[in-house]
Amino acid sequence: MNYLKDIQEPGMGTWYFEIDNDGVAYRQMVYHDDGTCITSNRKHYFYHFMLAEHPLDAQESYYKEISQTEFEKLWYEQLQHGLEDWHRTKSLFPVGTRVEGYIEVFFPQGTLINLLEPQAVGITDTSALKTETPAEWLYPRYRVFAEVSGYDEVNQWVLLTRSKVAGSQYEEAEVD
Known part of the structure; x- marks a missing residue:
């Protein structure tokens, strides 16, 4: 798996992706400027289940490759918020x-x-x-x-x- 970070336009937050070798996203997080986060494993009241629908090209200039450790740390933090529900x-x-x-x-x-x-x-x-x-x-x-x-x-x-x-x-x- 590969891990990407994409800082969108102002107000769009920072996007994180776990993708396979074909660019297919398996997990995704969007951290908004206000501190909220949407993750692909949970249904969001507005965005439903948010996961990239098309393969991502990791070579695009707006993606920055990050380590699996960095991605997993952020993912784990989000899992903790839903631990009681889990x-x-x-x-x-x-x-x-x-x-x-x-x-x-x-x-x-x-x-x-x-x-x-x-x-x-x-x-x-x-x-x-x-x-x-x-x-x-x-x-x-x-x-x-x-x-x-x-x-x-x-x-x-x-x-x-x-x-x-x-x-x-x-x-x-x-x-x-």
């Missing part, structure tokens, strides 16, 4: 529990699932979903049933297996 999520979703939620977004790591509890995010294997799900059901808000198989401590996500997409969506009123 402990609550793990207690609500022990390994082996059958869960229900809905598709939020597709990331390089997998499909993020809203687990119907504040700050509770699950992740499941997108390729496994695709093999058993009609393409027209692979969209946000489609219901998902799965089983908890573990935890991703780096992103504070619940790992899901045996995920099945139902042929119905949650209505807007149900997901807000």
